[in-house]
Amino acid sequence: MNNIKLGQTVRDVASGFKGLAVQRIDQLNGNVQWALQPKVGEDGVFKDALQMDNHMLEVIDDGLADKVTAVTDTVDFVLGNEVKDLATGFVGIAIEKATYMNGCVSYWVVPKHDPKSIVKDSAPSGTWLSSKRLVYKGAGIAEKVRKPTADPYNGRIPGGPPARVARPMVRGR
Numbered sequence: 001m002n003n004i005k006l007g008q009t010v011r012d013v014a015s016g017f018k019g020l021a022v023q024r025i026d027q028l029n030g031n032v033q034w035a036l037q038p039k040v041g042e043d044g045v046f047k048d049a050l051q052m053d054n055h056m057l058e059v060i061d062d063g064l065a066d067k068v069t070a071v072t073d074t075v076d077f078v079l080g081n082e083v084k085d086l087a088t089g090f091v092g093i094a095i096e097k098a099t100y101m102n103g104c105v106s107y108w109v110v111p112k113h114d115p116k117s118i119v120k121d122s123a124p125s126g127t128w129l130s131s132k133r134l135v136y137k138g139a140g141i142a143e144k145v146r147k148p149t150a151d152p153y154n155g156r157i158p159g160g161p162p163a164r165v166a167r168p169m170v171r172g173r
Helices: none
Strands: 009-012 018-027 032-037 050-053 057-061 082-085 091-100 105-110 127-130 134-138
Touching (some): 009 032
Antiparallel strands (some): 009 018, 009 057, 032 050, 082 091, 105 127
């Protein structure tokens, strides 16, 4: 696994895309992605950060790593656990964790659905919630999640969306 840190400048070895690692995204399947924020071009246009798989990235330099705020809040749950939002009472499964350069941590939480009430071909919607608002509610699906193995990929854990450049990402989807 690459030893990338928030704030470092990194490059995707396949595309050459480079940017500042502004967000780390841990996914339920064990995959890790980084949101890379490119510099503003000569045209002065601010471009969206893009998510890239960890195993395809290499560190170029330390960038702003010395200015990153350390994460101070801790949680008593893991991805796959059922959690409750203290502010709204919303209950769901934490399926992604996002850590930001400012020290904040958020979780993408999706509601549990009754299979009888789901509309055909619909996916459960979710929301990003601050870790400071979440508490452990139950085991959820954490024990049922199968993690990928590293053997076939020369020590690298595969994962991520097929298009590799998943979605513009800063805070939310």
